[in-house]
Amino acid sequence: MKAREVVLVDGVRTAFGRAGEKGFFWQTRADDLVVKVIRELLRRNPEITPDMVEENFWGATTQEKDQGLTLGRTSAILAGLSEHCAGASVDRMCASGMTAVTTAASEIALGAFDIAIAGGVEHMGHHPMAATADPNPRFLVDRLVSEDALVMGKTAENLHDMFPEITKEMADEYAMLSQQRTAKADKDGKIVQMIVPMSVYTPEGWVVADRDQQPRPETTMEGLRDLKTPFRPMGKVTAGNSSGLNDGACGVLLMSREKAAELGVQPKMKVVAYTYAGVRPEVMGLGPIPATHKVLRLAGLSMNDIGLIELNEAFAVQCLAFMREFKLKMPDEPRLNPWGGAIAFGHPLASSGPRLMVHLMHEFAEDPKVKYGLTTMCVGLGQGGSVIWENLRNSDKKAAGKKRAARKKNK
Numbered sequence: 001m002k003a004r005e006v007v008l009v010d011g012v013r014t015a016f017g018r019a020g021e022k023g024f025f026w027q028t029r030a031d032d033l034v035v036k037v038i039r040e041l042l043r044r045n046p047e048i049t050p051d052m053v054e055e056n057f058w059g060a061t062t063q064e065k066d067q068g069l070t071l072g073r074t075s076a077i078l079a080g081l082s083e084h085c086a087g088a089s090v091d092r093m094c095a096s097g098m099t100a101v102t103t104a105a106s107e108i109a110l111g112a113f114d115i116a117i118a119g120g121v122e123h124m125g126h127h128p129m130a131a132t133a134d135p136n137p138r139f140l141v142d143r144l145v146s147e148d149a150l151v152m153g154k155t156a157e158n159l160h161d162m163f164p165e166i167t168k169e170m171a172d173e174y175a176m177l178s179q180q181r182t183a184k185a186d187k188d189g190k191i192v193q194m195i196v197p198m199s200v201y202t203p204e205g206w207v208v209a210d211r212d213q214q215p216r217p218e219t220t221m222e223g224l225r226d227l228k229t230p231f232r233p234m235g236k237v238t239a240g241n242s243s244g245l246n247d248g249a250c251g252v253l254l255m256s257r258e259k260a261a262e263l264g265v266q267p268k269m270k271v272v273a274y275t276y277a278g279v280r281p282e283v284m285g286l287g288p289i290p291a292t293h294k295v296l297r298l299a300g301l302s303m304n305d306i307g308l309i310e311l312n313e314a315f316a317v318q319c320l321a322f323m324r325e326f327k328l329k330m331p332d333e334p335r336l337n338p339w340g341g342a343i344a345f346g347h348p349l350a351s352s353g354p355r356l357m358v359h360l361m362h363e364f365a366e367d368p369k370v371k372y373g374l375t376t377m378c379v380g381l382g383q384g385g386s387v388i389w390e391n392l393r394n395s396d397k398k399a400a401g402k403k404r405a406a407r408k409k410n411k
């Protein structure tokens with residue numbers, strides 16, 4: 001059987017809130033964030049009626065309470081998709097949403113479905129990282145992993161040990177750049193287009209969550225220099241050069257390229273190749289390196305062919321290690337995270353993979369000359385995920401336009 005081409009037609013996310021009582025989603029359920037995203041995808045794409053969605057695949061790192069009960073199925077029912085729509089949930093920690101997208105893409109490629117919605121959600125306020133996990137004692141007793149492996153900030157400190165040439169000052173500079181790029185993108189109206197505003201009830205009453213709560217555009221090197229290092233005394237990893245603790249959801253609409261042509265919708269980008277790879281859990285931030293080498297090999301491309309890179313910023317040091325490996329300009333490679341990253345926006349774990357894809361989708365639109373883009377991220381307990389996408393902004397345009405015109409005429 002020949003694999004079919006799979007395209008991403010649209011993507012959208014909620015605003016990213018701060019986890020905890022001060023966050024605007026504190027009194028909002030995680031599954032309601034998912035429902036909002038699904039409904040918005042359908043609202044923005046009227047060619048796709050709810051009964052046409054055949055699969056609803058969602059990732060979450062913690063799969064219980066408001067993120068439990070097979071989120072893919074519960075959110076399909078809550079969002080008003082057809083009862084015939086299948087639903088599933090997946091956990092690959094931070095790459096859970098990325099895995100939902102790549103798995104749904106594989107299903108479409110094999111012909112199991114024509115149209116799917118996939119995404120990720122994490123309400124880190126309701127589900128603090130690993131709070132209810134019960135790791136097998138053998139991990140530590142048999143020294144399968146060190147204690148550091150279970151605390152992500154400690155794995156980032158380990159990376160600083162591994163690459164002493166990546167100094168704290170470099171990590172802070174990278175973090176400041178992320179904040180500056182995000183602030184500029186926000187000011188230029190790039191971010192608002194990706195966010196579906198949501199009315200939510202908070203201890204202060206009803207508010208509209210339509211802007212991310214985490215960014216700190218006022219960040220300076222002086223402000224970053226003396227922050228506490230919560231993961232190690234006299235360490236290098238701080239709240240300023242790490243991603244934060246956040247709540248949010250992000251999803252995308254996928255279909256076969258044939259289906260997009262049949263419906264006359266403009267596909268934005270095509271899956272070229274994807275893969276995941278493992279690394280030592282104690283240095284989990286290295287994950288994107290082997291995953292990216294592998295995905296480039298699978299696609300028959302080199303880093304020189306990649307015009308845009310969306311790298312999840314779990315920690316600045318881990319991004320710098322990636323840039324060092326691929327000989328990118330440190331710290332301000334223009335191809336990498338041109339609109340900033342998770343250090344500024346926040347990192348509601350499972351939603352970040354799709355968030356990278358939505359950024360890439362909009363960046364592709366602004367730069368149709370760029371042919372290939374990469375979305376990549378590190379994963380707790382030592383993995384990386386990488387997806388290569390092809391920009392379709394200019395290809396299938398005529399066909400989609402003709403189909404739309406025919407539809408209008410027939411109305």
Ligand SMILES: CC(C)(COP(=O)(O)OP(=O)(O)OC[C@H]1O[C@@H](n2cnc3c(N)ncnc32)[C@H](O)[C@@H]1OP(=O)(O)O)[C@@H](O)C(=O)NCCC(=O)NCCS
Nearest residue numbers: 152153216219223224227230238239240242243244245314
């Ligand atoms: C690092 C971490 C522990 C910090 O948590 P926190 O203490 O709740 O963070 P806060 O936002 O309150 O920031 C702490 C302090 O740093 C300051 N700060 C944060 N970012 C700053 C910035 N860019 N510039 C200046 N100050 C900043 C805050 O103002 C705060 O100061 P205060 O203590 O005087 O109020 C938390 O964000 C974390 O665990 N991050 C990693 C998440 C993770 O592991 N994700 C998975 C990745 S694989």
